[in-house]
Amino acid sequence: MTTVDEVAAFVAGLDLDDRCAAFVGGEVLRSDGDTIDVEDPATGKVLVATGEAGADLVDRAVLGAAEAFRGPWGTMRHSERGRALRRVADLLRENAGMLADLESIDTGKPLSQARSDVETSARYFEFYAGVADKNHGETIPTRSDELVYTVREPYGVVAHVTPWNSPLSQLCRGAAPSLACGNTVVVKPSEVTPLSTLVFARLLDRSGILPRDVLTVALGRGPTTGAAVVQHPAVGHIAFTGSVPTGTAIMTMAAQRMVGCNLELGGKSPTIVLADADLQKAARAGAAAAIRNSGQSCFATTRMLVHSSRYDEFVERCAEEMGNLSVGPGLTDPDLGPLSSGPHLAKVRSMVEAAVGEGAEVAAGGPDALDQPTGHFHAPTLLVGVDNAMTIAQNEVFGPVQSVIRFDDVDEAVAIANDSRYGLAAGVFTNDLTSAHALAGRLEAGQVQINRYPAGDVSTPFGGYKASGIGREKGVEAMHHYSQLKTVIIDLPEERWRGRTA
Structure with a gap:
């Protein structure tokens, strides 16, 4: 077909x-x-x-x-x-x-x-x-x-x-x-x-x-x-x-x-990019949030938290990555296809416009960046100057929209990351294994991905903290959520447990 x-x-x-x-x-x-x-x-x-x-x-x-x-x-x-x-x-x-x-x-x-x-x-x-x-x-x-x-x-x-x-x-x-x-x-x-x-x-x-x-x-x-x-x-x-x-x-x-x-x-998954991170890998992860299902994925990382010393460089790299993405009908196999429906496209456009109204800036893409005569297409869009209190940072867009937030120290980054009603997934980019482990323990999320986002497969348990849900899918863990536990307690006759025969 x-x-x-x-x-x-x-x-x-x-x-x-x-x-x-x-x-x-x-x-x-x-x-x-x-x-x-x-x-x-x-x-x-x-x-x-x-x-x-x-x-x-x-x-x-x-x-x-x-x-x-x-x-x-x-x-x-x-x-x-x-x-x-x-x-x-x-x-x-x-x-x-x-x-x-x-x-x-x-x-x-x-x-x-x-x-x-x-x-x-x-x-x-x-x-x-x-x-x-x-x-x-x-x-x-x-x-x-x-x-x-x-x-x-x-x-x-x-x-x-x-x-x-x-x-x-x-x-x-x-x-x-x-x-x-x-x-x-x-x-x-x-x-x-x-x-x-x-x-x-x-x-x-x-x-x-x-x-x-x-x-x-x-x-x-x-x-x-x-x-x-x-x-x-x-x-x-x-x-x-x-x-x-x-x-x-x-x-x-x-x-x-x-x-x-x-x-x-839902999810509003943060990714923390430390000063020692591989910025190109982190920028690709930021762009990838727009690629999978045109950003219509609950686990997409849509808040990139970047250390101030690398912020401008990250924005430049991520804008380039997103600017090179192709958009078109799914059967032509572009990087991004259309959004699911006309009403959903209108919602995504309005959320980007509201973010700009609150003080964010469009570094790539935007609601009017595409010239598509038909269909429900939205350009991959990078928003910078985002504050975590903005509507765009607290609510799920479910579209090809990435937000970049600046931080100065690790404690601030963790506080921003956890300042959300969601807790589905989170990411960390750093070349310091100790920092990676420490941050994984501090982030309020059901899954934490280190130096790659997205990651995992059918064997890796998946589910959220807080308003992101209850239970776990994937992996052997899912079997525990689709079955119920019965305990059986048997009273053993005295002659049996003392080792005697009848």
């Missing part, structure tokens, strides 16, 4: 267009209500018009997953489950070209990033296939007349409410460990970018790798379909990636039913 029309025809060929609202039991279920346009953000052209799952279709999706849990998947041996997940990884790789084209057009991301996302999706299933039979409990020494041990058990149906910026890899990041733990999954993808989730579900069902309805899909908006999924009594655990207000609403709904949540929310 190389054109928007070809993508639309491909989706139609799978019977996934025209009011498609859910995928359950190997069938496409349609709704009769309003449709939701899914557009190509590079042109604004509508790809398909999906439906919206109401309470009846959500019920079918959740109950389908619940039945699959009670069936062969819930009773399958862990090793067999792992072999099935490895075959899912193979399925993703076999269809990588098609899925990458689809993801690039649906999200607007450059084709090379979409290809990387598909490979990452396969790696999630490959990784969790390898640990499916290693989610161990432990034996706990207590009294000599007791045996105490723990086991990890699945929740049942886990709801995954996924975001629009990396829909396939975000789905696989949560679904793979959920399935490895023995759960089944119902997915509510973003209505903005639902296509790769739908196609993956269709491919998975046709492959026969997993029992039917181990993964079901319900489409629609958050306040309607999302709320119905989260509040369904058969959902035993919830995973959500998105904004703090939506995460708060989901946590409130979950609290009413006393079910657990994994919440990966």
Whole structure:
């Protein structure tokens, strides 16, 4: 697939267009209500018009997953489950070209990033296939007349409410460990970018790798379909990636039913650049924040804190890096694609304009730096003279915008870095290993990256402090968040623990 029309025809060929609202039991279920346009953000052209799952279709999706849990998947041996997940990884790789084209057009991301996302999706299933039979409990020494041990058990149906910026890899990041733990999954993808989730579900069902309805899909908006999924009594655990207000609403709904949540929310990640740092590496990291998903990434480092003695040089290098970035439709594989939608582009533009109004200066890019006749494009933009009290420094832009803040000593840098309601990730650039370790311990973030940003892969636990969320994704740690711990305490007869026979 190389054109928007070809993508639309491909989706139609799978019977996934025209009011498609859910995928359950190997069938496409349609709704009769309003449709939701899914557009190509590079042109604004509508790809398909999906439906919206109401309470009846959500019920079918959740109950389908619940039945699959009670069936062969819930009773399958862990090793067999792992072999099935490895075959899912193979399925993703076999269809990588098609899925990458689809993801690039649906999200607007450059084709090379979409290809990387598909490979990452396969790696999630490959990784969790390898640990499916290693989610161990432990034996706990207590009294000599007791045996105490723990086991990890699945929740049942886990709801995954996924975001629009990396829909396939975000789905696989949560679904793979959920399935490895023995759960089944119902997915509510973003209505903005639902296509790769739908196609993956269709491919998975046709492959026969997993029992039917181990993964079901319900489409629609958050306040309607999302709320119905989260509040369904058969959902035993919830995973959500998105904004703090939506995460708060989901946590409130979950609290009413006393079910657990994994919440990966916003970020305003700082990176401290010390005086002895490799400035070129740090400048590339500053520019990279604008590249990944056009800055629409929660973990992007969007506050570069630079020592005063290197501030001007850093700004010069970072402005050059950002000025050399190319912008265009995702399938042409530029450095940056478009933003997700027209309203989101307007929000990013207004935040940059407000920052200038508060005293920041544009050192590269800016809202009017591009001449794109169609699509939702924003130039990679570097703001200097930013103070941490400014709106741009305290709020997530979710666009290709980098802010540079000056500091004079390390204590000031740490105070600025931690002066945020977020705590998802942070970075440090220094050639002094002692300083790197010390700063890693002082930064209030769930992940700290040293001398490279971004870093990490599917094996590195990821999640936030403070308002950036609850729980951890990725790595073996995720298995602990998609399973529940049971403690078993056995009273041993006296003749047994004294070593006598009956």
